[in-house]
Each structure stands twice: as structure tokens, then as C-alpha cells.
Amino acid sequence: MKFGSNEAKRDAIVLAALIVAVWALAIWSDFSETMHHFLAAHEGWQADEFLVSLAILGAGATIYAYRRMHELRRVVRVRDAAEGRAVFAAYSDVVTGLFNRRYIETYLPELKAADETLGTIFAIDLDGFKKVNDLVGHEGGDKLLTEVAHRLVNYFPDGVCARLGGDEFVVVAPRIPEDEVLAVGEGLIGAIRKPVTIDEIEVEVGASVGIAEIPSEGGDCKAAIHDADLAMYTAKRDGENLVRRVDPAMLAAFRERLDLERAFRAALAQDLIRPHYQPLIRLETGDIRGFEALARWTMADGTAIPPSVFIPLAEENGLITELSERLLRRACLDAQGWPKEVFLTFNLSPLQFSDPLLGLRIVQILGETGMPPSRLEIEMTESAIVKDFEGAVKTIRQLQGSGIRVALDDFGTGFSSLSQLALIPFDKIKIDRSFTSSCRDNAKQSSMVRSIIGLGHGIGVATLAEGIENAAQFELLRAMGCEYGQGFLFARPMPPEEVAGYLGLASVERLPLSA
Known part of the structure; x- marks a missing residue:
């Protein structure tokens, strides 16, 4: 690599011009003869010896300058090699060499x-x-x-x-x-x-x-x-x-997803994702056991975004904890206006059960809102247990130690073993809606539901069937001994302002006419 080549050429030309000028001046002034006569006339000054010393010193300085230039070239080579290694390290992968x-x-x-x-x-x-x-x-x-x-x-x-x-x-x-x-x-x-x-x-x-x-x-x-x-x-x-x-369709879907992510973040920041409440009904009497808080998001133009869309979005973007905490805080404040015997059920994402501080976060929210722990029931899915059994058990014990009940949600879909379930002190088992919807028409599904209810009775845990949509399902589940039910047959999820009206209904009004 050449450094300062133009400057070197310029310096060489100036030096050559200076030598020629000095030589011409020496010829014009007859410098050598004049200097000789001067030194002879002043021999006592020892000037000729001084000039000889200067000449020898100049020769030595020339040798020194050459050696320094050689050393400088070596330093430059070392620096260039180091820069090359630095560039290689900056632009290459250490493991693979790519x-x-x-x-x-x-x-x-x-x-x-x-x-x-x-x-x-x-x-x-x-x-x-x-x-x-x-x-x-x-x-x-x-x-x-x-x-x-x-x-x-x-x-x-x-x-x-x-x-x-x-x-x-x-x-x-x-x-x-x-x-x-x-x-x-x-x-x-x-x-x-x-x-x-x-x-x-x-x-x-x-x-x-x-x-x-x-x-x-x-x-x-x-x-x-x-x-x-x-x-x-x-x-x-x-x-x-x-x-x-x-392809264009893929890019369009990606842009749509980006727009939805931006809208979701804005809705979360503005507290526009609110809990609605669906009642949990005692099948024998029609009494309200509690309400499950379900997240609902309606955009400014009236478009309702289903939870099946924005919950995975929150999980993928690391926002599920913030969303859950906002919803739980709001739900606890709403539940303060309900009768004391009516509890709040809240569902958490399986991802949250890997958080060792989950129990402390929930207890802190209860303290901030004044909600008694005994009125809160946390639901966890079977898939959360399968993913991290030891962590799930630890979290459940922390919650129950604080007075919070824990329910097993979507039972029968996560493929957990009975030996695992026997080690987890659940307060309630929720039968997944996929069993409820087909239990009347499918003998195998009906046997499964009967077995789950029997399992609950055997271990002293209440059972609740999700997704009850017609009177036939209601009658069959009640006959099987299922204690509680939830579904459109009783009520759709409702905003907080409609809960008081539903609580005012007589118990028999909440049950189908055939009951």
C-alpha cells in the first residue's frame, strides 16, 4: 500500500531544485576558494576541524534516518497486517469461517x-x-x-x-x-x-x-x-x-400483520383491550358461581379482533405479561362491585408459568386493587403442565399458598398423564369444549366426559363443562354429575356494565326452560 506518494514526489523536486540553486550560488560566489582563504587566515579558530565534524555528523544522521525509515516501514507493515486481521474478524463468523x-x-x-x-x-x-x-x-x-x-x-x-x-x-x-x-x-x-x-x-x-x-x-x-x-x-x-x-400474497399478509401489531401496541398502551365476563353456572340450581374474564378488543372502526388473533400476537411480541396484568387489574376492580360470594376466574398464557415471579405479580395486583385472594381463581391449561411440570407445580403451590384457587383448563387436550395430575392440587377441572360439543352424539366422547367427571369426584375436585350451547348438552352433563357449566346457553361474554343486570336475574331464569 502506498502512503503519501504525491507528497514524496513534491519533496524530491523541491530538494533537487534546492541543490541546483545552492550549486549555482557556489559557482557564482567562488565559494570553495573563498572559504579556503578564510580558513587559512583564521587557522586559530579551528573552524576547518569544526566543519569536518559537521560533515561526519551529517553522514551519521543520514545513516540514522535510513534506519528510522526502515523501522517505520516495518511498523506500517505490522499495522497493515493488524488492520487486515481486524477487518477479517469484523466481517467473518468466528465459528464457521463464513x-x-x-x-x-x-x-x-x-x-x-x-x-x-x-x-x-x-x-x-x-x-x-x-x-x-x-x-x-x-x-x-x-x-x-x-x-x-x-x-x-x-x-x-x-x-x-x-x-x-x-x-x-x-x-x-x-x-x-x-x-x-x-x-x-x-x-x-x-x-x-x-x-x-x-x-x-x-x-x-x-x-x-x-x-x-x-x-x-x-x-x-x-x-x-x-x-x-x-x-x-x-x-x-x-x-x-x-x-x-x-410472493405478493405473503408480503401482503406480512404488511397486514405489521399493521395489526402496531394497532395492538397502541391499543395496549391506551388500555383499549378490556375484559368481558361470562358466567359460571351451577347446573343444578342456576346459581352464579363466578365470572370468567375474557379479553376483548374492538378497534376504532368497530372491527372486533378475536382473542385467537391478538393473544398469539402478544405472546410472540413479548407483551403477554403486560396484557395479562392490565386485564387482571381491571377485572379485579370490576369484581369489587359483585357480591362477595361471586369469584373471578382469570386465564393465563402457558408462557407466563415459566416466570418465577408470576405469583408475586398476581398478589401485588390483588393488594393494589383490594381484591381478596379467596375470590380469585387462576386457570392454567394442560399444555402448560406438559411444557414445564416442575415449574407449574411450584407456581400452583405459590398461588394456593396465597389463598388463590387454581383450575385446570381445557382438560383432555394436553396429553398430561394421570400420575402427573395426581401430584397437582387443583381446585377445579374444566372439561374442554371439544368434548362438550360432541358428547351427546359420540359415544366415545360421552364416555370420556363421564370419565373426567368421575375422576373429579374421585379426587374431590369440582368439574365445569365449557361450551354448553344447547339444552340437550346441559341436561346430559347435569345427569352425568357435572357441577358447573359455561357457554352461550347461559350467556355470551358481556361488558362490565351488563353484569349487574345478569346478577339480578332469578336463578331459574338462567337455566333453559326444559330444566
């Missing part, structure tokens, strides 16, 4: 301009990597990532391969014809899925692949990578070892 995210984001436009054949982007996320990583350890996981990197390079010898982080990779490959690109993606999955032996253990991972094209004219490389990521996440959502190519 380029990293920064390199792709910084230099992809330049690469595309230099090589116009580049045009197809593959976004890759490994399926099952976490299980393998747990099996062989982090060092083994790194070996697997390195092997996948080698396979990517071999599969795309003319492409640019990079690891974005974790188990995500991206490949910028030469443009592939539209009718071949999906087959190339499937072939890539096949190459990645081949078994790998790590520390004498044979392991295998799959891959979800998303594909996008960089437009030929004025293409936005960052946007193309984003589109490939979107297609990859779509493939991962749909299953494992799938290939998805971005």
Missing part, C-alpha cells in the same frame, strides 16, 4: 454491482438444532454448524455464504430460473439433512428455507434479504424441512 451479517449488509450491494449474475437469496434456519446442541453440547453444536457451512459452500460454489447468527444462514447465489428455484431449495434441504457424526454420535438436522429474488434493475438488496427471511419464517411456521418462495 462471512457474517455485517459483511452481507455492508457489501452485498457492491458484490451485486461487481457480479451481475448474483440474484437469488436463500435464507436458511436449521430445524432441530437445539435438540442436537443439547445432546452433543455447545462444542459439538459448533462442529455441526461448521459442517453445515461446508455443505452450503459446496452446494453453492459460486455463491456468497454467510452465517447471520445462531442457526441462521443466508446464501446469495447466481440467479436461478423461476421454474428451478424450488427444486434447488429442496436439494439444499437434502444436503443439510445428511447425517453428521460428532464425537461418535450420529446426528441429523433439517432446514426451513425461504427464497427471494433481487430485482435485476435497481434492486434493493436489504429488502430482498428481508423477503427471504419472511419466506423462511413462513416455511418454519408451516412445518419442518419446507421451502417457501416469497
Whole structure:
């Protein structure tokens, strides 16, 4: 690398001009003879010896300057090498040796301009990597990532391969014809899925692949990578070892989801997601046992967004705890206006039971609102137990230790074992609506419901059937011995201002006429 070459040329010209000027001046003034006569006339001054010393010193200084210049060149070489290593570290992945995210984001436009054949982007996320990583350890996981990197390079010898982080990779490959690109993606999955032996253990991972094209004219490389990521996440959502190519419908759905996320965040901040209440009825008498708080969101234009849409949205964006706390606080304040014997039931997301502070958060809200713990019942789904049995048991005991009841929601859908259930001190079992809807017409489902009710009676726990929608279901469940029911037959979820009117009904008015 050349440093200051123009300045060096200029300095050399100035020095040469100065030498010529001094030489011409010496000739014009007959400097040598004049100096000789001067030194001879003043021999006592020892000036000639002084000039000889200066000449020797000048020669020494020249040698010193040369050595310093040589040392400077060595320092520059070392610095250049260090800068090269720093650049390599900044733009390469330590584990696999591939380029990293920064390199792709910084230099992809330049690469595309230099090589116009580049045009197809593959976004890759490994399926099952976490299980393998747990099996062989982090060092083994790194070996697997390195092997996948080698396979990517071999599969795309003319492409640019990079690891974005974790188990995500991206490949910028030469443009592939539209009718071949999906087959190339499937072939890539096949190459990645081949078994790998790590520390004498044979392991295998799959891959979800998303594909996008960089437009030929004025293409936005960052946007193309984003589109490939979107297609990859779509493939991962749909299953494992799938290939998805971005298309207009996918982009439209993504933009719609972004708009919904923004609207959800705004609604959460403005406290526009409110609890509605559905009664829990004693089937024998029609008495109200309590109300379940159900989240409802109505947008400014009157559009009702169902919980099946915005609850997963809250979970995916890490907002489920904030949403639940806001709803529980509001529900506790509303319940303060109900009769003291009517309790509040509140359903939590399975994700929240992994929070070791969950019990403290709930107790704090009860203290802030003045709600007695004995009037609150927390529902947890069977899937939450299956996911983290020990954590679920610990949370349940914390809640019950504070005086809060706990109900098992959607019983029969989570595939937990009876041995697990026997260890959990539930206060109530809720029979999932899928059993309720078919128990009258399906002998097997009817037997299942009867068994669940019998299980509840056997362990001394009340049972409640969800989703009762007609009198026939009501009569059958009551005959089976189910204590409580919930569903449209009794009432749809209602806003807080309608609860008082429902509480004012006579017990028999809440039951179907046939009862």
C-alpha cells in the first residue's frame, strides 16, 4: 500500500531544485576558494576541524534516518497486517469461517454491482438444532454448524455464504430460473439433512428455507434479504424441512400483520383491550358461581379482533405479561362491585408459568386493587403442565399458598398423564369444549366426559363443562354429575356494565326452560 506518494514526489523536486540553486550560488560566489582563504587566515579558530565534524555528523544522521525509515516501514507493515486481521474478524463468523451479517449488509450491494449474475437469496434456519446442541453440547453444536457451512459452500460454489447468527444462514447465489428455484431449495434441504457424526454420535438436522429474488434493475438488496427471511419464517411456521418462495400474497399478509401489531401496541398502551365476563353456572340450581374474564378488543372502526388473533400476537411480541396484568387489574376492580360470594376466574398464557415471579405479580395486583385472594381463581391449561411440570407445580403451590384457587383448563387436550395430575392440587377441572360439543352424539366422547367427571369426584375436585350451547348438552352433563357449566346457553361474554343486570336475574331464569 502506498502512503503519501504525491507528497514524496513534491519533496524530491523541491530538494533537487534546492541543490541546483545552492550549486549555482557556489559557482557564482567562488565559494570553495573563498572559504579556503578564510580558513587559512583564521587557522586559530579551528573552524576547518569544526566543519569536518559537521560533515561526519551529517553522514551519521543520514545513516540514522535510513534506519528510522526502515523501522517505520516495518511498523506500517505490522499495522497493515493488524488492520487486515481486524477487518477479517469484523466481517467473518468466528465459528464457521463464513462471512457474517455485517459483511452481507455492508457489501452485498457492491458484490451485486461487481457480479451481475448474483440474484437469488436463500435464507436458511436449521430445524432441530437445539435438540442436537443439547445432546452433543455447545462444542459439538459448533462442529455441526461448521459442517453445515461446508455443505452450503459446496452446494453453492459460486455463491456468497454467510452465517447471520445462531442457526441462521443466508446464501446469495447466481440467479436461478423461476421454474428451478424450488427444486434447488429442496436439494439444499437434502444436503443439510445428511447425517453428521460428532464425537461418535450420529446426528441429523433439517432446514426451513425461504427464497427471494433481487430485482435485476435497481434492486434493493436489504429488502430482498428481508423477503427471504419472511419466506423462511413462513416455511418454519408451516412445518419442518419446507421451502417457501416469497410472493405478493405473503408480503401482503406480512404488511397486514405489521399493521395489526402496531394497532395492538397502541391499543395496549391506551388500555383499549378490556375484559368481558361470562358466567359460571351451577347446573343444578342456576346459581352464579363466578365470572370468567375474557379479553376483548374492538378497534376504532368497530372491527372486533378475536382473542385467537391478538393473544398469539402478544405472546410472540413479548407483551403477554403486560396484557395479562392490565386485564387482571381491571377485572379485579370490576369484581369489587359483585357480591362477595361471586369469584373471578382469570386465564393465563402457558408462557407466563415459566416466570418465577408470576405469583408475586398476581398478589401485588390483588393488594393494589383490594381484591381478596379467596375470590380469585387462576386457570392454567394442560399444555402448560406438559411444557414445564416442575415449574407449574411450584407456581400452583405459590398461588394456593396465597389463598388463590387454581383450575385446570381445557382438560383432555394436553396429553398430561394421570400420575402427573395426581401430584397437582387443583381446585377445579374444566372439561374442554371439544368434548362438550360432541358428547351427546359420540359415544366415545360421552364416555370420556363421564370419565373426567368421575375422576373429579374421585379426587374431590369440582368439574365445569365449557361450551354448553344447547339444552340437550346441559341436561346430559347435569345427569352425568357435572357441577358447573359455561357457554352461550347461559350467556355470551358481556361488558362490565351488563353484569349487574345478569346478577339480578332469578336463578331459574338462567337455566333453559326444559330444566
